[in-house]
Amino acid sequence: MQTWNEMKELQPLAAQMLMNSFKKNRISHAYLFQGSRGTGKKDMAALFAKAIFCPNREGAEPCQNCRECKRIDSGNHPDLHWVEPDGQSIKKEQILHLQKEFTYTGLESNRKVYIVVDADKMTTNASNRLLKFLEEPSKQTTAMLLTESGQTMLDTIRSRCQLLAFQPLNPARVEKRLVEEGVSQSNAKLLAALTNNLSEALEMNEDEWFANVRKLVIQLIEVLQNKPNEGLLFINHQWMPHFKERTQMQRGLDVLMLWFQDVINDYLDRDDAMVFITEKERVSQAAMKWSRQSAAHCLSKILEAKRKINQNVHPNLVMEQLTLQLQR
Ligand SMILES: [Zn+2]
Incomplete structure (x- = not known):
């Protein structure tokens, strides 16, 4: 009613x-x-x-x-x-x-x-x-x-x-609808941050490929944080095989951006805005490596990478460059 x-x-x-x-x-x-x-x-x-x-x-x-x-x-x-x-x-x-x-x-x-x-x-x-x-x-x-x-x-x-x-619905409403449809709170937050189309979000929720994107982003951050000299190895052996098409690359970078946004959210104590809220401890650890300023710098580098991928620069090259930039 x-x-x-x-x-x-x-x-x-x-x-x-x-x-x-x-x-x-x-x-x-x-x-x-x-x-x-x-x-x-x-x-x-x-x-x-x-x-x-x-x-x-x-x-x-x-x-x-x-x-x-x-x-x-x-x-x-x-x-x-x-x-x-x-x-x-x-x-x-x-x-x-x-x-x-x-x-x-x-x-x-x-x-x-x-x-x-x-x-x-x-x-x-x-x-x-x-x-x-x-x-x-x-x-x-x-x-x-x-x-x-x-x-x-x-x-x-x-x-x-x-x-x-x-x-289109605003993110808060998409998130609410997703939870009503049985999507977990943490996935609902991530999906709502990526799309305002409920159908697309529900499809992504069922998609194993997408579930692995989330994992890969968290793994990439861990490598950058703890084993910086294995960064390129990780990109070539784990990351690239998963992202075969440009649209997939863009999706991966979108999720990576959300992670660095959360690092900034952590500095600002904005838990309600956090997408990776179930990974809050990891985000806080990441905040020890990346200052608020360098997290913002990373965001701009990821945006730049997204542009290059659109301009048909070779994805491998873009990702390798980005990895080095994120480590700085
Ligand atoms: Zn009536």
């Missing part, structure tokens, strides 16, 4: 636009909610539907208590239809089924609402069907198409929808 106040906190612009449509009494026939996973598209769609059906609505706010509101919460409102991918895609039959449902007028009112989740996963046939459906809007129908990547949808469908862009 969500309220507009909560949705406004999460997605100020999209929530305001939808609320305004009640104020002006101008509800569109079709909306396209576009934004990465976890940005609140489903919750917003359910709230909007509730506001449409609730007889006790005040402004845009549904009462949350009446029969209509409760049936939407429990997922069995007769005039609200959810369409979700059946396996990998949304098939033509699912849209045909929807259309059939709509040939009857609303069971209890004249209003009908349908929500298509992952609308970009419609097959070509399904898309064409839906397009026909959108082309003959009945006055009382509202469609909400939800998508992570609207670019792959038919232009003809997009152009018939009012577009609502859902903004």
Whole structure:
């Protein structure tokens, strides 16, 4: 159960636009909610539907208590239809089924609402069907198409929808959502620092390659700290074999940057900002080798390395140079 106040906190612009449509009494026939996973598209769609059906609505706010509101919460409102991918895609039959449902007028009112989740996963046939459906809007129908990547949808469908862009989540919210999805607190912090896309973060969490990046960064720091003359050996024998592509190299350097940021956080006693909070002791040890100033210097050198990798400088060369710089 969500309220507009909560949705406004999460997605100020999209929530305001939808609320305004009640104020002006101008509800569109079709909306396209576009934004990465976890940005609140489903919750917003359910709230909007509730506001449409609730007889006790005040402004845009549904009462949350009446029969209509409760049936939407429990997922069995007769005039609200959810369409979700059946396996990998949304098939033509699912849209045909929807259309059939709509040939009857609303069971209890004249209003009908349908929500298509992952609308970009419609097959070509399904898309064409839906397009026909959108082309003959009945006055009382509202469609909400939800998508992570609207670019792959038919232009003809997009152009018939009012577009609502859902903004990426801030790191604190990504972290909270990840923990809710069962990701450990320490991984959630690291992932949220690297991406604001919940789907990508969850994939990385499952990815063994990524789990090893974290380990390698910690090992690299230990080598630099305790066995400085083995630094290059470590880079050539452990680090490089793990990072075969440039995007992977960048990811590794991103994590390394977070480590040096934490060294600075340690100096500032900013535990709440620390990403490697479960490694706090190691970070504090690192702070004995790297002063705050030299940690900042390391950060700028890592950024420089990232730029060089983008400019196609040989990765081995970049990493060897960086290792020497970090030791200084
Ligand atoms: Zn209600």
